[in-house]
Amino acid sequence: MIEELEQRLVRYCAIDTPSDSTAPDTQIPSSACQWDLLRLLQSELQEMGAQRIELTEQGYLMASLPGSHPAPVVALLAHVDTTTQYKATGVKPLVHRKWDGAPIVLPADPSMVLKAEDSPYLARCKGHDLVTASGDTLLGADDKAGVAILMTLARHLLTHPEIPHGEVRLCFTPDEEIGRGAGKLPLETLGAEVAYTLDGGQVGELCYETFSANRAVVEITGVSIHPGYAKDKLVNALHLAARILQTLPQAQRTPETTDGRQGFLHANELKGTAHQATLTFIVRDFELEGLEAHCRLLRQVCDTVAASEPRCQINVKVIEQYRNMRYRLEQDMRPVDLAAEAYRRCGIEPDFTVLRGGTDGSILTARGLPTPNLFTGMQNFHGPLEWVSVQDMAEAVRVCSELAQLWAEVREEARDA
Numbered sequence: 507m508i509e510e511l512e513q514r515l516v517r518y519c520a521i522d523t524p525s526d527s528t529a530p531d532t533q534i535p536s537s538a539c540q541w542d543l544l545r546l547l548q549s550e551l552q553e554m555g556a557q558r559i560e561l562t563e564q565g566y567l568m569a570s571l572p573g574s575h576p577a578p579v580v581a582l583l584a585h586v587d588t589t590t591q592y593k594a595t596g597v598k599p600l601v602h603r604k605w606d607g608a609p610i611v612l613p614a615d616p617s618m619v620l621k622a623e624d625s626p627y628l629a630r631c632k633g634h635d636l637v638t639a640s641g642d643t644l645l646g647a648d649d650k651a652g653v654a655i656l657m658t659l660a661r662h663l664l665t666h667p668e669i670p671h672g673e674v675r676l677c678f679t680p681d682e683e684i685g686r687g688a689g690k691l692p693l694e695t696l697g698a699e700v701a702y703t704l705d706g707g708q709v710g711e712l713c714y715e716t717f718s719a720n721r722a723v724v725e726i727t728g729v730s731i732h733p734g735y736a737k738d739k740l741v742n743a744l745h746l747a748a749r750i751l752q753t754l755p756q757a758q759r760t761p762e763t764t765d766g767r768q769g770f771l772h773a774n775e776l777k778g779t780a781h782q783a784t785l786t787f788i789v790r791d792f793e794l795e796g797l798e799a800h801c802r803l804l805r806q807v808c809d810t811v812a813a814s815e816p817r818c819q820i821n822v823k824v825i826e827q828y829r830n831m832r833y834r835l836e837q838d839m840r841p842v843d844l845a846a847e848a849y850r851r852c853g854i855e856p857d858f859t860v861l862r863g864g865t866d867g868s869i870l871t872a873r874g875l876p877t878p879n880l881f882t883g884m885q886n887f888h889g890p891l892e893w894v895s896v897q898d899m900a901e902a903v904r905v906c907s908e909l910a911q912l913w914a915e916v917r918e919e920a921r922d923a
């Protein structure tokens with residue numbers, strides 16, 4: 507299994523699949539290159555005998571591992587796209603077999619070094635087979651580790667029909683990194699009662715809490731006039747934008763001053779002219795009251811600045827993005843409880859850390875399909891020092907296999923009762 511996982515990861519990482527946030531919203535996948543990996547996975551699933559294989563026009567690849575037991579249909583998801591936050595094309599994966607603990611110098615840029623003393627998690631992986639990129643690109647283990655885990659699981663379950671489980675649906679999705687993949691996933695075609703994304707980090711991570719997220723757009727309109735004749739007439743929208751930023755209590759509520767369960771208000775774009783400016787914020791909190799409070803504060807500051815200059819116009823528009831999946835999962839914790847049980851059966855203590863971000867599962871859970879996030883082992887994702895241990899990925903395969911069996915046991919217990 508180790509060899510298969512390594513080969514799959516290396517093969518998939520070498521295929522360029524960055525998504526493209528500049529593509530129109532209606533274009534899914536956002537980049538044509540994602541089809542290359544989707545089509546490869548489709549043919550590999552066909553070869554290994556998976557059933558009900560379907561690749562939709564929007565690049566959702568689904569397949570079934572038929573079950574021997576009546577049980578709720580469990581879907582397992584991974585995304586094929588990679589981020590563009592760092593160079594993501596021409597990836598040349600390197601395998602460091604039975605890593606001896608010495609610093610790993612990445613050849614394309616020798617200033618890129620992975621050292622055990624910088625990371626207890628890396629130190630723990632001495633003796634493992636590690637996969638990195640070459641120093642000048644990211645690796646793309648986010649989420650090709652998840653893809654390789656699911657493909658290896660597929661072969662494992664298909665070649666071991668004696669393992670008792672219900673139908674397992676695999677689903678490979680596009681455009682997660684730009685937040686567009688989950689919204690259009692055809693849930694009827696997927697036909698699952700519960701789902702899990704394989705998109706988490708270190709072994710043990712089990713996430714059912716994500717941020718709740720809004721976007722706030724502040725439109726500022728001043729008064730434009732020839733600057734040579736502007737005395738007492740010009741109202742500069744850029745100065746007003748600066749005043750809004752300056753008035754916000756940065757010290758307490760920005761990403762760089764918060765962590766853990768704290769939320770924030772983050773100014774992430776300013777564009778415009780003296781006449782008109784647009785200031786965009788992302789707003790994040792684990793609780794709706796907190797989210798509301800951040801938005802209220804922003805409105806108050808904008809109102810104060812607007813009141814100081816009656817000739818300007820300032821409008822604040824708040825747009826909902828996604829919600830903490832905990833709100834829905836709390837109503838039925840079985841998807842989380844069974845995942846935790848699967849971890850324990852593999853000798854792994856579940857770590858319920860909250861995720862300061864969103865996952866495809868945030869959107870799917872809100873759409874009615876409960877979807878917690880499981881670990882894949884990937885580390886330092888979205889950057890040149892990204893790496894993953896193949897042995898950690900193997901733990902994830904074991905967890906998924908146990909999880910499929912647990913859902914079949916739940917159905918049997920319900921019938922026996």
Ligand SMILES: [Zn+2]
Pocket residue numbers: 585648649682705
């Ligand atoms: Zn991911």
